[in-house]
Amino acid sequence: DQFAQKARESRDADRRFMELALALGRRGQGSTWPNPAVGAVIVKDGVIVGRGWTQPGGRPHGEPEALRRAGEAARGATLYVTLEPCSHFGKSPPCADAVIAAGIKRVVAAIEDPNPEVAGQGHARLRAAGIMVDVGLCAREAAFDHAGHFRRIRDRRPHVILKLAVSPDGKIGAAGGKPVAITGEAARNRVHLLRAQSDAILVGIGTVLADDPQLDCRLPGMAVRSPVRVVLDQNLRIPGASRLVGSAREIPLWVVGSELAEAAAATRLGAAGAQVIRVPPGNASGLDLAAVLHALAGKGITRLMVEGGSRVAASFIAADLVDEIWLFHGAEAVGADGVDALAALPLSKITQSQAYKVHASETFDQDTL
């Protein structure tokens, strides 16, 4: 009947506006840490009057941005927001208060903020002011987009994304660790975008010594989005002449070493503009990864991309510290003397594991993701 039809239409409209808010929020991914990347849309009489997203460095938050753009039009309007508006006095006053002051009539929030300073109090504050609050629309999508914030708050570690580009014969590099192009340009561009959407990129010292990578983000217009580069380097061996150390003053470089590594090495790196993070030594195979992740979360990292090499990838998988895997399959074989994707672990540790399920799949020219 007519009533049910109307209800359906307004539910569809709610979903459309929330999906827009989610898309806006994703614009901030990789640049808002330590804060989440939140999107907000303000709608009055079916018309969008304001859009906003969390700004670089995490402030202003998403809602005040949208409110600023809506101006007086926010009075009596609906706010769609991908995370519960905050209720705490941090570096800025609570967004919930700004929403109330602007005269918003209804708030549709995708998900509650797990931050103990907020945790439902934002919604309670809005309701106490007489605002109608609906929570849970597109909650699954929001939880995925805010996975970094949730992990950091709940588990005191970043959301870990492992990227692997594997040849049909299961290799990620040529003999002797020589770099070899596994995927084509389209897939490589997608990887650069993924870097831009990450707060930090991590590699092992082996990759630095073999490839001398720069690990910046080379996409047109996105140079400023280069994430923090993190190197696992137990004994602080990274060469001063490497491209990573050479660019440490332009793009942050954090070198994670053992507490037992020589002080002189740390001093040398500090003088070159890198930051040295020390964690307790792990077992024979290197640093304690849980301690590394804890330290990175402590410094504000919410989304960490792990890029190589095979030993680092294998240790993260073995420690069960990977949340998301981007597994690219290239088209050309490398040869039996190449480097196995996961060092001593078989790739089936990922592809046959009950712990992972396929989320999405895509084609990039001759390569598949």
Ligand code: AOF
């Ligand atoms: C929102 N919208 O856009 C963001 C939120 O240090 P502060 O004062 O900036 O507060 C950071 C906390 O605020 C952060 O941990 C999260 O709980 C919330 N972030 N909330 O409603 C936003 N960035």
Ligand code: ZN
């Ligand atoms: Zn806020």
